[in-house]
Amino acid sequence: MVALRLYPNLYLLFTLKSVKFRRTFFSPSSSILPHTKPRFRNLSMSAKSIEQNDIAANLSSTWVAQEDSPLSGLDDVVMGYMFGKKKATEVAHSVWKHVVQKGDAVVDATCGNGYDTLAMLKMVADQSKRGRVYGMDVQKVAIESTSSLLDQSVNSDEKELVELYSMCHSKMEEIVPKGVTVRLVAFNLGYLPGGNKKIMTGSKTTLLALDAAKRILAPGGLISIVVYVGHPGGREEFEAVQAFASGLPVGNWMCCKLEMLNRPLAPVLVLLLKRKG
Numbered sequence: 326m327v328a329l330r331l332y333p334n335l336y337l338l339f340t341l342k343s344v345k346f347r348r349t350f351f352s353p354s355s356s357i358l359p360h361t362k363p364r365f366r367n368l369s370m371s372a373k374s375i376e377q378n379d380i381a382a383n384l385s386s387t388w389v390a391q392e393d394s395p396l397s398g399l400d401d402v403v404m405g406y407m408f409g410k411k412k413a414t415e416v417a418h419s420v421w422k423h424v425v426q427k428g429d430a431v432v433d434a435t436c437g438n439g440y441d442t443l444a445m446l447k448m449v450a451d452q453s454k455r456g457r458v459y460g461m462d463v464q465k466v467a468i469e470s471t472s473s474l475l476d477q478s479v480n481s482d483e484k485e486l487v488e489l490y491s492m493c494h495s496k497m498e499e500i501v502p503k504g505v506t507v508r509l510v511a512f513n514l515g516y517l518p519g520g521n522k523k524i525m526t527g528s529k530t531t532l533l534a535l536d537a538a539k540r541i542l543a544p545g546g547l548i549s550i551v552v553y554v555g556h557p558g559g560r561e562e563f564e565a566v567q568a569f570a571s572g573l574p575v576g577n578w579m580c581c582k583l584e585m586l587n588r589p590l591a592p593v594l595v596l597l598l599k600r601k602g
């Protein structure tokens with residue numbers, strides 16, 4: 326039930342898009358994520374303010390998944406993104422949480438300062454010590470930065486689950502042992518924040534790495550790519566990623582992107598889900 330007072334078009338459009346996102350991308354009937362069963366406690370909303378931010382706050386507090394739902398939290402972060410309050414990387418982390426399980430092996434293809442590596446480690450680490458994060462970056466300084474962030478943030482048992490390599494991600498198959506089930510390969514493209522902006526990912530190696538990721542990814546797994554279009558070469562790289570994603574066979578892959586249409590320089594999140602066999 327939706328109570329419309331002011332800005333009815335905006336309100337209604339938002340609601341329909343949210344439903345569409347949930348039903349198409351995380352359809353409970355989908356074969357890729359059988360453990361996802363979205364159940365929503367309360368779909369009723371009331372617009373008490375004419376301010377867009379108030380509407381956003383209203384929506385996020387009322388349109389919530391049940392705490393025991395595997396999709397708990399994802400709606401809020403997607404709505405936060407739509408209202409300019411959450412970044413593409415935050416949406417990416419939230420999606421990862423719904424795909425990655427404790428004990429999984431995952432790959433951080435662009436470690437940078439280690440924030441993604443740390444987020445992945447938290448998702449896979451448990452008492453069993455089976456989880457693994459394979460992280461890589463072409464820059465040694467990035468690997469050092471990642472290692473230092475892990476030292477500050479996790480205990481030595483958890484850190485042991487991470488393997489860091491100073492190398493190009495196009496060679497990821499050389500470090501992930503054959504037979505390991507990789508649930509997530511994540512790319513956060515571009516240059517190292519606070520580092521040398523001339524050293525950045527490029528279309529050619531990114532495409533090679535995406536091909537490698539495709540080969541090592543387990544059915545039901547996810548390739549997540551945050552693409553920055555605002556720097557020189559960024560738009561071309563985005564187009565290469567988009568062409569790669571568009572060419573994946575629909576029988577085996579579900580591919581989508583999250584893009585701000587009226588902020589052409591904002592990062593774009595591209596998600597490639599490999600269907601289960």
Ligand SMILES: C[S@@+](CC[C@H](N)C(=O)[O-])C[C@H]1O[C@@H](n2cnc3c(N)ncnc32)[C@H](O)[C@@H]1O
Nearest residue numbers: 435436437438439440441462463493494517526
């Ligand atoms: C935007 S940063 C990654 C941010 C990082 N994930 C984080 O959480 O801080 C992009 C990184 O990609 C790295 N990079 C560039 N080309 C690469 C390549 N061919 N293989 C692996 N890493 C690469 C850069 O050195 C840079 O550190």
